[in-house]
Amino acid sequence: MESFLLMGTVVSLRLVGDGSVAHMRDSIDRAIRAMRSVEEACSRFDEESALRDLCRRPGEWVAVPAALFQALSIARQMAEMTAGIFDPTVGRALELQGFNRHYLTGQESDSQVPLDTGASWRDIELNADGRQVRLAAPMLLDLGAVAKGLAIDLAAHELGDWPGLSVDAGGDVLVAGSDPEGAVWRVGVEHPLAPDSLLTQMELTNMAVCTSGNYKRRSPKNEALHHLWDPAQQRSAEGLKSCTVVAPQAVLADVVSTAAFLLGPDRALSFIEEMDLAGLVVREDMTVQMTKSMGGYIRE
Amino acid sequence: MAASTKLLALCTAAVGAVYAGGYVYTQPSAQASGVTPQSSVGGNPSSSPSPSSSPTPSSSSGSAPSSSSGSASSPAAAKVTYRDGTYTGSGSNVYGTLSVKLTVSGGKISSVKITSYNMHYPSSFIYPQIAHEVIQMQTYRVYNITGATASSYNFAEAVYYALQKAKA
Numbered sequence: 123m124e125s126f127l128l129m130g131t132v133v134s135l136r137l138v139g140d141g142s143v144a145h146m147r148d149s150i151d152r153a154i155r156a157m158r159s160v161e162e163a164c165s166r167f168d169e170e171s172a173l174r175d176l177c178r179r180p181g182e183w184v185a186v187p188a189a190l191f192q193a194l195s196i197a198r199q200m201a202e203m204t205a206g207i208f209d210p211t212v213g214r215a216l217e218l219q220g221f222n223r224h225y226l227t228g229q230e231s232d233s234q235v236p237l238d239t240g241a242s243w244r245d246i247e248l249n250a251d252g253r254q255v256r257l258a259a260p261m262l263l264d265l266g267a268v269a270k271g272l273a274i275d276l277a278a279h280e281l282g283d284w285p286g287l288s289v290d291a292g293g294d295v296l297v298a299g300s301d302p303e304g305a306v307w308r309v310g311v312e313h314p315l316a317p318d319s320l321l322t323q324m325e326l327t328n329m330a331v332c333t334s335g336n337y338k339r340r341s342p343k344n345e346a347l348h349h350l351w352d353p354a355q356q357r358s359a360e361g362l363k364s365c366t367v368v369a370p371q372a373v374l375a376d377v378v379s380t381a382a383f384l385l386g387p388d389r390a391l392s393f394i395e396e397m398d399l400a401g402l403v404v405r406e407d408m409t410v411q412m413t414k415s416m417g418g419y420i421r422e
Numbered sequence: 423m424a425a426s427t428k429l430l431a432l433c434t435a436a437v438g439a440v441y442a443g444g445y446v447y448t449q450p451s452a453q454a455s456g457v458t459p460q461s462s463v464g465g466n467p468s469s470s471p472s473p474s475s476s477p478t479p480s481s482s483s484g485s486a487p488s489s490s491s492g493s494a495s496s497p498a499a500a501k502v503t504y505r506d507g508t509y510t511g512s513g514s515n516v517y518g519t520l521s522v523k524l525t526v527s528g529g530k531i532s533s534v535k536i537t538s539y540n541m542h543y544p545s546s547f548i549y550p551q552i553a554h555e556v557i558q559m560q561t562y563r564v565y566n567i568t569g570a571t572a573s574s575y576n577f578a579e580a581v582y583y584a585l586q587k588a589k590a
Contacts, residue, residue, distance in 0.1 A: 127522065127534035127581065136565060154533055160440075188443025192436040199432055203425045252439065275437045293569035301565060312569025323564055335570025364570055374433035397426050 124150055129161050129270050131292025135277065138286025138302050149284065153277035157291075160276060163187040164269035166213050166262065167224040167231050173263055177213075177233060180260045185253050189276075193268045193373075194246060194255060200268075200377050201243035204393075208381040209243045212351045213262030221349055235262045242353070266349070270294055271332060271376030278372070289372075296330040296372045308421070314363040314404050321410065322402075324419035330372035334383040335364030335404075350383050361387040363408070367394055367401040368419060374399070503529040504588035510537070511584030524584040534581060 123136040135150055163186070165171040172190045186194075197210035214235045216222075222231050241259035248255055257263075274289045274296050281287040286299035288307060297307035307327050310320040314337045324331070336350055336359075352359040365383040369375035378397055382390040387405050394401035395413050402412035412420075504526040512521035521538040524531060 125536040125539065127536065132536065134566075158532065188440045191443070192432070192439050196429065196432050196436065199425070199429045203429060252443070272436055272440070276440060279437050279441075288566050290566045293567065295566040295568050297566065301563065303563065305563070307566070308564045310564040310567040312567050314570070320564070320567065331568040333568045333570055338570040366568055369433075371433045371436070373436055374430065377429075377433075397429075 126154055128154070128157050129165070129273060129291060130167070131270075133157065133277075133292070134288075134290045135281065136286075136288045136290075136302075137281060137284045138300060139284045141284065149281050152280040153289070156276040156280050157273040159187070160189045160193075160269055160273035163190040164193050164265045164272075166217075166233075166264050166266070167222070169231060173265065174233065176255060176257065177235060177260075177262050180257045183249065183254045183256045186255050188252070189269075189272060190265075191248070191252060191255065193265045193272055194263070195248055196272075196373060196377055197265055197268045198243055198246050198248065200381050204381050204385060206242055206244075206353065207384050208267070208377075209353045210263050210265055210268070211241050211243055211245070211261040212353050213264035215351055215353070216264055216349060217262060219351075233262045235260050267334070267380035268373060268377050271330070271371070271373035274330065274372035274376075294330070294332040294372060294376055297326065298328050300327065311366055311402070312364075315408070321404070323421050324368070324416075325421045326368065326419050329368055329370060330375040331366060331368050332372060332375035332379045333364050333366040334379040336383075337363055350380065352384060359384045359386060361406055362390060363404040363406055365390055365394075365401065365403045367399055368416070369399050504531065504585065505529075507588065509584040509587040511580045511582065511587070512538075513580035513583065520580045522580045522584055524581065524588065526588050531585075534584075 123134055125132055125134040127133070133154075135153055137146055137149060141149075161171075162168070163172045166173060168174065172187050176184050176186055176190070194210070197208075200208045201210065214233060217231065217233060223229070224231065241257075241261035245258035245261065246255065246263075247258060270291050271294060274291050274294060277289045278287065278296050278298060281289070282298070284299065286301060286307075288295065288297045288301075290296075293312065295309050297309060301307045306325045309324050309326065309331050311322050311324065311331075312333065312335075313319040313321045314335055334350060350359050362383055365379050367375045367379040367382065369378060378394060378399060379401070382393050382401065382403065385393050387403070390403045391401070391411050391413060394403075400413050400415040400419060402410060402416050404410050506526050506529065509524045509526070510521065511524065512519060519538070520536065523535045523537050525533045525535075
């Protein structure tokens with residue numbers, strides 16, 4: 123197993139199999155490179171990212187890397203499905219709450235984008251050519267709910283010739299094949315109140331599990347605020363502690379868990395069910411609810 | 423539900439689409455070779471030949487400077503660039519100690535590998551009132567844990583020291 127700092131968090135890659143050390147090195151290098159490429163395309167914190175470049179050029183059709191185009195397509199689709207409760211144009215609001223520090227260099231970013239432009243996901247125009255994007259209004263995009271998942275999927279693809287693998291990016295996990303003991307992978311679900319304990323455990327493989335929660339990343343300016351931003355209310359979303367989703371792709375699990383969290387306690391679970399996915403939600407009062415399909419993964 | 427079907431289709435196709443589009447993104451100018459992490463210690467991955475802004479000798483044991491400015495495309499003000507090579511740093515706080523090995527290629531950080539990670543977050547310290555209530559579960563064989571993303575700011579110190587060595 124090897125761990126790296128990537129995309130603002132700790133990424134751990136684990137390979138299972140009898141491959142040579144050279145093969146393992148090569149696989150890990152390729153996986154890290156793939157994840158880096160997503161970060162370089164989609165980071166809100168790096169002034170040189172393709173995302174920041176795009177945001178400096180509102181009104182223009184801009185050719186963007188495929189990873190950014192795909193992340194934007196997925197984010198925009200989710201925004202449409204949730205009528206804007208999930209909205210990738212909240213970057214500036216997050217930045218102003220102090221979520222603006224690059225995790226490696228410590229440099230604080232300031233996009234200087236005006237906040238009150240009324241920009242929303244509808245202002246993201248995607249060309250059918252699959253390459254070009256136009257932002258119809260000035261905005262700062264935040265693809266935090268999509269890019270990490272996409273990076274995990276790319277890494278898993280690079281590691282795909284191993285009999286077993288797991289990719290863990292700060293709590294978003296993908297497992298494939300078998301675990302180091304030849305068994306089905308076990309993934310723990312963190313306890314929101316005691317992060318070194320488990321709420322429950324699941325057994326699964328060839329699946330991704332992502333959790334969105336408000337219990338770790340707080341605004342340095344206001345402890346009451348966290349990074350899951352409700353654009354309609356102009357504040358952090360409330361009512362849930364965390365929301366865990368299982369899906370065949372990490373990008374799907376990532377975006378659905380974030381959207382479900384933002385939809386709040388009354389709609390989160392039914393939203394996951396409508397997507398035909400498995401998941402569980404932890405409410406503020408610590409009651410846990412899960413989809414029927416989730417029961418099939420749980421191993422107490 | 424057509425909208426969710428479209429989302430599923432987008433997510434299923436995303437990886438293939440990224441590869442079809444050539445996933446490695448190279449900056450419009452500068453860095454023709456893109457990011458090429460080198461794992462060998464003291465490696466000297468010479469990338470784009472553009473002149474480095476102002477190379478000054480550094481005390482690090484890293485290799486000779488061959489960094490590019492890499493920021494020609496950015497209108498933003500003076501961007502810090504780093505000398506190519508591999509650097510180490512460690513940091514600690516009340517929770518433990520962390521060491522990293524940081525690789526710079528093409529003047530940019532290309533990988534930050536955690537080489538030693540000795541963190542302990544005793545729940546009794548953080549949440550004394552809850553520790554007793556949490557049901558102790560068998561965690562044998564649990565290799566991964568899904569949870570809310572923790573920020574890695576507490577690793578900043580280790581990276582900071584490595585970056586000091588890498589500064590051109």
